[in-house]
Amino acid sequence: MRVKEEVVIPEKTYEKTVRIECDLCGAEAEGETFDGSIWSAEEIEVEVRVHMTEGEAFPGDYDIKACRIDLCPTCFKEKLIPFINENGVNKIELGDFEY
Numbered sequence: 001m002r003v004k005e006e007v008v009i010p011e012k013t014y015e016k017t018v019r020i021e022c023d024l025c026g027a028e029a030e031g032e033t034f035d036g037s038i039w040s041a042e043e044i045e046v047e048v049r050v051h052m053t054e055g056e057a058f059p060g061d062y063d064i065k066a067c068r069i070d071l072c073p074t075c076f077k078e079k080l081i082p083f084i085n086e087n088g089v090n091k092i093e094l095g096d097f098e099y
Ligand SMILES: [Zn+2]
Pocket: 022, 023, 024, 025, 026, 027, 071, 072, 073, 074, 075, 076
């Protein structure tokens, strides 16, 4: 015989991403991938990933810090790339995708 009793499961609150907005202009993304965001630009689906992680991970334990910048394609091309080019040594430009 199985004796049963009522068990109350307390309500759980957690944070969930409901939308992604560009950190610079506020444009709203159309979806997200594991670590990027999907935007539409000139009828082309664009995935933008600007993030950094650092730290170490071991089985059952990790100490990893992460930072993600959400940028729409327009701000990526018109603000981030010019900023890097003005402050960097190498010229960065949109080129063919390399595997
Ligand atoms: Zn933007």
